[in-house]
Amino acid sequence: MTDADLRLKALFAEDEPPARDPAFSTAVMEELARRRFAADIALLAILAVGCGFALWLVWPRLAPLMPTLSQGLAPLGACATLAVAAVMLLDGRIPVLRRNHG
Amino acid sequence: MSPEGMDLELVEAARRGSASAFARLVERHQQALRAFLRRTCGNWAQADDLAQETFLAAWERIGKLEAGASVRAWLCGIGYNKHLTALRSAGRSRAREAAYEVEKPPSSGAMTDERLTLEAALSELPPDQRACVALCLAADFSHAEAAEALGLPLGTVKSHVTRGRQRLLEALGGSDDGR
Numbered sequence: 119m120t121d122a123d124l125r126l127k128a129l130f131a132e133d134e135p136p137a138r139d140p141a142f143s144t145a146v147m148e149e150l151a152r153r154r155f156a157a158d159i160a161l162l163a164i165l166a167v168g169c170g171f172a173l174w175l176v177w178p179r180l181a182p183l184m185p186t187l188s189q190g191l192a193p194l195g196a197c198a199t200l201a202v203a204a205v206m207l208l209d210g211r212i213p214v215l216r217r218n219h220g
Numbered sequence: 221m222s223p224e225g226m227d228l229e230l231v232e233a234a235r236r237g238s239a240s241a242f243a244r245l246v247e248r249h250q251q252a253l254r255a256f257l258r259r260t261c262g263n264w265a266q267a268d269d270l271a272q273e274t275f276l277a278a279w280e281r282i283g284k285l286e287a288g289a290s291v292r293a294w295l296c297g298i299g300y301n302k303h304l305t306a307l308r309s310a311g312r313s314r315a316r317e318a319a320y321e322v323e324k325p326p327s328s329g330a331m332t333d334e335r336l337t338l339e340a341a342l343s344e345l346p347p348d349q350r351a352c353v354a355l356c357l358a359a360d361f362s363h364a365e366a367a368e369a370l371g372l373p374l375g376t377v378k379s380h381v382t383r384g385r386q387r388l389l390e391a392l393g394g395s396d397d398g399r
């Protein structure tokens with residue numbers, strides 16, 4: 119490396135950002151978390167709308183069966199709801215909804 | 221562990237969805253990326269915005285990073301493409317040039333005359349040439365690394381670095397004492 123290159127390099131080094139900048143790193147990670155949260159909400163909203171639409175489609179056939187089905191399915195539904203709630207509380211997120219970034 | 225080995229581990233963890241591993245990658249590479257974008261953009265605030273956007277894009281694309289590839293070069297490549305996209309927007313480009321003229325880059329200390337001359341000379345270089353100079357003369361990238369990061373042919377990078385270096389030295393009033 120020549121003297122001219124060293125001189126240029128020294129001048130360039132004057133505007134070097136700090137090696138550690140917690141404010142910048144935190145800002146990046148906060149924005150990342152905000153975008154992931156928004157994506158999760160959007161996905162859940164799409165799922166909810168999809169499930170609602172599917173229910174609306176099958177409701178005419180399902181409605182007559184409800185009185186008999188509800189007797190047997192109520193305990194199972196309650197257990198499933200509790201299980202899902204437990205998974206969400208313990209894990210923070212539902213594994214099947216976890217996005218694959220690979 | 222070597223820096224490359226550490227990067228490899230962090231990239232693997234980030235691919236599995238580890239935000240903390242990605243945060244470590246941000247910490248490790250923010251300096252190099254921001255320095256490159258500052259030199260390429262001229263506008264420090266915009267450079268930091270582009271750096272943030274670059275890291276967010278990197279998180280989404282980390283699965284596409286080839287095994288063994290340099291994380292630093294990959295990030296600079298994404299950042300450079302984002303810079304070019306911003307440049308292609310004519311209105312923003314004009315606004316940036318105007319802002320560059322009236323707004324001195326923020327600095328923790330007073331800028332020397334030489335430093336100001338360098339900034340002015342750098343701003344007059346074409347974007348490709350400026351990026352090559354920022355990587356090869358300021359950040360110790362090899363010509364091959366810069367070519368890969370910027371998506372330019374190796375010969376073009378060499379030529380940009382030689383011409384850019386010449387123009388900067390001329391502006392600084394120095395002599396080119398050979399390579």
